[in-house]
Amino acid sequence: MRGEPAPDFALPSADGQRIALRDLRGSPVILAFYPADWSPVCGDQMSLYNEVLPEFERYGARLLGISVDGMWCHRAFTENRKLHFPLLADFEPKGDVARRYGVYRERDGTTERALFVIDADGFIRWRYVSPIDVNPGADGILEALEALNAEVSK
Amino acid sequence: MSKHAHVAQLTVAVSDRDHTIGPADAPVTLVEYGDYECPYCGRAFPIVQEVRRRLGDRLRFVFRNFPLTQIHEHAEHAAEVAEAAAAQGKFWPMHDWLYRHQFALDDDALLEGAGELELDVASVRRALADGTYRARVRDDFMSGIKSGVNGTPTFYINDVRHDAGYDTATLLAAIEQAELAL
Numbered sequence: 001m002r003g004e005p006a007p008d009f010a011l012p013s014a015d016g017q018r019i020a021l022r023d024l025r026g027s028p029v030i031l032a033f034y035p036a037d038w039s040p041v042c043g044d045q046m047s048l049y050n051e052v053l054p055e056f057e058r059y060g061a062r063l064l065g066i067s068v069d070g071m072w073c074h075r076a077f078t079e080n081r082k083l084h085f086p087l088l089a090d091f092e093p094k095g096d097v098a099r100r101y102g103v104y105r106e107r108d109g110t111t112e113r114a115l116f117v118i119d120a121d122g123f124i125r126w127r128y129v130s131p132i133d134v135n136p137g138a139d140g141i142l143e144a145l146e147a148l149n150a151e152v153s154k
Numbered sequence: 155m156s157k158h159a160h161v162a163q164l165t166v167a168v169s170d171r172d173h174t175i176g177p178a179d180a181p182v183t184l185v186e187y188g189d190y191e192c193p194y195c196g197r198a199f200p201i202v203q204e205v206r207r208r209l210g211d212r213l214r215f216v217f218r219n220f221p222l223t224q225i226h227e228h229a230e231h232a233a234e235v236a237e238a239a240a241a242q243g244k245f246w247p248m249h250d251w252l253y254r255h256q257f258a259l260d261d262d263a264l265l266e267g268a269g270e271l272e273l274d275v276a277s278v279r280r281a282l283a284d285g286t287y288r289a290r291v292r293d294d295f296m297s298g299i300k301s302g303v304n305g306t307p308t309f310y311i312n313d314v315r316h317d318a319g320y321d322t323a324t325l326l327a328a329i330e331q332a333e334l335a336l
Contacts (some may be wrong), residue, residue: 044305048222052299082224134317135304137162142300 003124006116007100008123011066013086014074019064022122028061028148029118029143033103035110035132037069037077037087045083045113045135052138054090061117064088068095103129109140117144120152160316162302168216173245176206176214184325185216185310187298190233190252191226191259192306199253201322208326212333217249219294228259230291235264237287238278239271242287247271302313 006029010020021029023132034045046065049056065087069077074087090097090111098104098111105112115136117126126144130136168174172266186202188195190214206215219236223230232252239248252259261282268278281287298308302315309316309325311332318324 047222048304051222051295055299057297062208084224137302137304138299139162139165139302 006118007099012086015076031116033111033114164313166297180214187220189306191229193263233291238281
């Protein structure tokens with residue numbers, strides 16, 4: 001039931017700080033790979049997660065958004081959407097982390113719309129790859145966090 | 155490791171607590187999760203009206219709140235005002251008023267709307283200040299999250315998330331297909 005260990009990485013976030021996965025041990029981590037900043041809809045995936053953030057935090061979980069956009073693009077997007085969680089730039093070498101998670105789209109040069117829930121010990125416990133044009137919402141993430149929580153409190 | 159591949163479904167059934175319009179025994183129920191300040195919801199508003207007009211008693215329409223408060227600063231209060239209007243029996247007039255006044259939804263404008271609809275404005279003002287309907291709006295929002303709402307507007311046709319477009323023709327076709335599937 002453990003799943004595989006989550007590949008470690010360290011990537012720059014919108015504010016220039018490097019975030020390493022291993023530094024987040026002790027909390028569940030949600031990795032949300034998405035194709036690009038600035039998708040032309042209201043309530044795009046990142047804005048939606050921004051609204052659900054308090055629910056993720058109830059499980060002590062940390063959310064990281066990841067795309068191949070650069071740090072400055074992430075910064076503008078973060079400010080525009082008032083995001084309260086880090087966006088990581090999988091920019092150089094491009095898509096390297098996405099490749100390690102098996103969710104790079106060679107043809108488009110972007111990542112899949114893919115979600116991973118990693119437990120407090122660094123194991124991948126849930127993953128979902130959504131059709132590229134369908135925002136997967138947050139229900140699957142919350143179910144996965146709930147399942148982790150039930151296990152821990154046993 | 156679990157996968158999550160099912161079609162998104164409405165997890166909280168339509169009930170008495172909902173704002174509905176159309177017959178309870180209509181063959182098709184259309185649920186919208188919407189935000190009063192969202193321009194896409196604004197565009198969907200006349201489309202839903204047209205779809206309702208064309209289908210008449212074959213359709214029941216339900217609206218649930220899904221304010222994206224971080225990108226729409228007035229969306230939360232707009233939703234709360236609609237709930238305050240509901241408490242005075244005027245949910246749908248307020249719902250329609252809000253979508254026709256998306257260009258100005260600050261508190262003063264909202265209270266003006268309450269006045270135009272001849273609501274007890276003092277009690278609406280108090281409800282906003284006290285956050286009387288905040289929990290109700292959040293309940294709607296969370297029911298949406300758990301049902302896979304992935305932006306606004308998100309529609310459900312007979313409890314199944316409608317992932318195609320919501321122009322009049324597409325929405326009508328999807329509803330008629332759901333009706334045939336019964």
